[in-house]
Each structure stands twice: as C-alpha cells, then as structure tokens.
Amino acid sequence: MTTLDTRPITPPVTDNYLTFRRGFLSWAFTLDHKRIGVMYLVAVLSSFFVGGVMALLVRTKLLFPGEVSWMSNEEYNKAFTLHGAVMVFLVIIPSVPAALGNFVLPIMLGAKDVAFPRLNLFSFYLWVLGAICAVYSLLAGGFDTGWTFYTPYSSQSEAGGIIPVLIGVFILGFSSIFTGLNFIVTIHKLRPPGMTWFRMPLFLWAVYATAIIQVLATPVLGITVALLVVERAFQIGIFDASMGGDPVLFQHFFWFYSHPAVYIMVLPGMGIISEIIAVHSHRHIFGFRFIAFSSIAIAIFSFLVWGHHMFTSGQSPLMNVLFSAITFSVAIPSAVKVFNWLATLYKGSISLNTTMFYGLSFLFLFTIGGLTGIPLAVISTDIHLHDTYFVVAHFHYVMMGSALIAMIGGLHHWWPKMTGVMFSEFWGKIACAMVFVGFNLCFFTQFMLGSQGMPRRYYLYQPEFKMYHHISTGGSYIMGLGFLITAIYLIHSLFAGKKAPANPWGGASLEWQCSSPPPHDNFATTPRVGDCYDFSAVHWDESTQGYVVDAEAHIAAAHSGKGH
C-alpha cells in the first residue's frame, strides 16, 4: 500500500497577498487581482448598504399611504430611483464578476493574475469614477426617473442630477466591459495544462458566458445613455417625439442591454451555486456539460428577448408573439440548471452550513422567481400585470433572491480563502434564516399586491392593500436586520475569527489547493489539474482541521476517467 501524498500543491507560506506589501499606496496601485477583488468587494458592499437604506426608506414610507412629514413624494420618487440605480449598476452587476470573480478566477485557473492586470485596475477606478458621478448627482438635485431612465421623463424631468448619473452609468458600463474583456482573454489564454473547457469549474463557465454579454451588450447601454445626455443638454434628440424622434426607440435600446444585463447579474450567481452545491454536498456535479452549455444558451437567449419588457409599449403584435415565444425558451436552460443542482444534492453528503443555507435559499427563491416570469411572458396576463408590484416581486426574486443571495453565499464560501479566517456558523445560519424569511415576507406579498392591481412606484394605495404593504415592510426590516447581523459577524471574524485552513469545505478546484489567504502570486509553479468536481481524493486532515486534496490521486483519477 502506498502512502497518500496529502501535501497541498504550494508549500505552507508565511507571506500572503494581504501582508505582501503594506500601506495605502500598495493597495491603491496594486495590480494583484486579489487585492482589486477585495477593493471591489468593499466598494460594492458599501454601495449595497446605501441601496439597502434607500429600500428601507421606501418601504417605511409605504407604511403610510399619502403624504408623510419626513419624506415628500418627490423625495420618495428619488429614493426608489436611487435604490434601483445603485443596486443594479453599482452592486449587482459588479458584485460577482468584479468582486468575487476577480479574486477567484485566476486562482481557479492556476494563473498568476488576469490577462491584463493594469486594465483590471483601470476598470476598478472607472467604477470609482462612476460611483462619484452617482454621488455628485445627488448633490446636484438627485434623479427621479426610475432606474430605467425612460424618455421623456429623463429628457424633461426637472431633477438636476440626471445628466451626472447618466454619465456615471456610462462610465460604469465601460468598467463592466473591460472586466468582461479581461476575463474572456484570461479564460482563453491562461488555462493551465490539463484544464480543457470541460474540466473548467462551472463558475468560470458562468463568468465566461457573462463576460460575452458584458462585451456585446453593454456598449448599447453606453451609446443609449450618451445619446440621452446629448438630448437632455440640447433639448433635441432621436428620442424626442416632438422633433420626429421616437421615445420607444429608447426602450428598445435600453432593454437590448438591460435584459441581457439581468443575466450579467444572475449567471455568475448560478456559477457560484454550482460550486456551492457540489462542494458542500461533497458530490460530483450532476450534468456538468448541461450546466455549462445552459450558461451559454442563456447568454444567447438573453439577446433575443428584450421586447418582453415592451408588450404594452405599442410594439407590433407579431413582435410581441415572437418575443413571448423566445422568452418561454429561457425556461429550458434555467430549468436544466435547477434540475442538475437538485440531482447533485440527491444522495449527496450535505454539509448544512451557512454557505449551503444560501445555496438552498437560492434554489427556492430562483424557482419562484423563474416560475413567476411565465405569467409575465404571456402577453395576455402581462397586460394585466405590467407595471404592477407583481413585476417588482418577480425581479426581486431573480435579482435579489437569486443573484444577490448567490453572491452572499459565494462571499461565505470564499470568505476563509479571502481573509484567512472562519466566520461564526451559528450567527451565519441565523442571519441567513432571517434574510430568507424576511425576503419572502417582503416580496411574496407583493405578488398578491400586483395581481390585485397595485401599480409599482406609487406612494398612494387603496385601503385594501394596507395589510400587504405592512407585511412587506415588516419583512424588509427582518431582512435588513439579517444583513446587519451578517455584516457584524463577518467583520468580527476579521479580528477574532478562527484561523482558516487552506481547504475548510472540502473543495477540489485549485483555489482550495493554495493557502488561505493565498500567497501574492498564487502558485509557485503552474499547477496540474484534475477534475474539479471529483471529491474522491479529498480527505479530512485532523492536524490542520481542514481538507487536503491528494494531488497525485486527484489527477490520476481524472486521467483514468473515474472523475466522471
């Protein structure tokens, strides 16, 4: 019998990316993808706080229909617009690819960095510049158009902050484009020997599919907001009906980006879920190729369905039917993923930890979010449900219940890797349960509100809607408290958390085979790779209180085909 070689690929190191160099400048000018990822994470979570406070203000105002002394109706319009714009452009779009993706992607590939490290830092500073524009727009009078900036509201509104925020969105778009471009080239050109496309972690497949959308769809948003800025400045433009322009053209342009953007938000989240479900149920992912190709299929479909946002905008009936039919098709790759995740869980050795709590939350919430998309894709029911709380509830189940919950799950999954410390499982589970319960109270009631005719964005409502609004607001408070607890225990862990082993969960992909936190240049030599979902060579090691991957056996299993 041979002795198992349980050494990790890189020898234990005393130096890591956090201690490699010190001082503000070493962070501000870093080209290390891990530090850039961490900076994005801090920036994105700070924005999440701002967007979350706005959401709570909106929900609090809705406790009382009509005028309240502490928030005028105009301020209410600005608050929900700010909430939407911040959450979409500053939080969810960059959250997974730019923050977690930046940290994890090169390590998963066994690479030293992304293909273009300077472009990566440039993307981050573009994000910062975009955020500064958004903050400036508040000082300049805010914006009240809704996050969609529909014309003619956006070209005629008297709010003073519209041009600055549009410039901000333009800049944020290019931040997103350059991140996507960087990731596509990195995945093509920096995969290590042995990592074929079908040995690549599903998170990377998802990030790759996302990056394609980022590069191809985001320029359309860029030109749209640029044209809108010029239109607002000159008071004439192609979206201005009084001059022969077409406001519906704006909607076409906007949704040609913003529908694919929905998948920019949720696809990377789905990639995280593939990792979480497989690693925390210690079972080979079921249907690898199906999950991988479904990401690409979703990316392709995403470009063909934008018209379903415009069923009531005066589109031709033929176009409505086509967009409706293609929209239904998105259900196929989405369901393929869900069934494969369920099949992975089946007979798995599930660790019911905080991360898995988030993984399971995602499955539940995404299923509701997906299924409630169907009545919105049916033209007849959409005419009833359009611009009601039903739509608000649906996209929150997808954007927040799915994309953001996956992001928080991913944050927990990779927290020990990023910080080198473990968080409190006890508080983690409590907070996750609070978020889950609060979320459903907040948004499930909105399905009822919407189906009974409560329009979105109104500050007034009929007395019969009062109970639903109160439950919804109560849910938002529970959710807010859950996130507050999450912030507290994660920050607490930085100071008092138990030291994390290299591989706390039993993962087999490369990021679990370098130390926690990783060294400055990730791997001393380019690692060889096995099947990242084959957990047969992953063993618990009592001495380090973590798992170790037997690299030789892992690679041998992959080559003998046992991994699949």
Next chain:
Amino acid sequence: MKNPVTPFDDPKARFAAGLFGMWLLLIMLGVLFVSAILGYVAVRIDNGAEFIPANAPPLPLLLLLSTALLMVSSFTMQRALVAGRAGEASQGRWMVATLGLALGFLLTQWLAWRVLVGQQIGPSDNLYAWTFFVLTALHGAHVVGGLVPLAITTAHARRLEYTPSNYRGVAYCAMYWHFLGGAWLVLYATLWIGSRH
C-alpha cells in the same frame, strides 16, 4: 522585457492574448457604432422625406477630403506596422505621417462643422442636423481618443523600438486605426444615403 506587468511568461503568448483582447475591444466598439447608426436609421426611416428640412444644405464636400485623409492614414499606419515588424528605420516616418494625417482629418471634420454652422444649421436646429453632428462627433471622439496611443506609438517608433521580436504597440495601434477608418466609411455612407430625398 520592457514591461514586466503580465501573468504570461512567454512573450508570444502575451502578444496573442493582446491581439485577442484588441479584437474583443473592436467588436465592442463595433456594437457601439452599429447601435448609434441603427438609431439614426430608425428615425430617418420613421420620418421619411420630412426628415430633411427644406433649407438643408447637402453634406459638406470637405467630408470627401477628410475621408481621403483617413484612408491615407490607414495606409501609412499599415506601412508603419510592416516597418515595425521588420525593425526597419522607416517606422518612425510612417508613424509621424499617420499622426499628421489624423490631425488633418480632425481639422477637416471641424471645418465641415463650421461650414454647416455658417449655413445656419446647428446641432439643436433639427434632427437632421443633430444626428449629423452627434454621429460625426461620436467618431471624432474615437479619433481624438486614438491620438494618445498614436502619439505614444509614434514616440516609440521614432526611437526605433519596434523589432521583429516585439512590435506589440504598433500592431495594436494599427488594428484600432483601421477600425476607425472602416467605421467612418460605414458612417459616411449611411449619412450620405440618409441625406438624399
């Protein structure tokens, strides 16, 4: 290696990644231009012949000159690339010519704008003029942005820094420059067709 900031150990792999990245950048910019042009086409078709106001002058003839300047600059850029790839001394001269032609293009575009404004057609007068100014400004902004890499590449080329083993800079610059030439031809053709009754 002059610039060590890269995860690639092999310069060839790095160059291949750079070229791939440039292709993606150009595809992205292509989407941007195509969207802008489609927006123009949509409102042009929507409005039919009424799109062109009765007093509208034809497109300035200066645009023919600017088109010629840009096409010649594409040629000189290509010569600079060939010279850079061979490490020849003419790389500097060709790049200086390209930079000069680029400035000439911008000057001619500016003069074309002045001609229109002189004929009482400004960007806020009607959609016909607005689309002309906005689309040419969109392209012009990309040319202005391109002056920076063009100037840097020219400086390198004048010092004869491009060699058969490293001519990345001039290669990337040439890709971008040819793209701008192609984008202008499509844009100009569209505007010309759109300006006819």
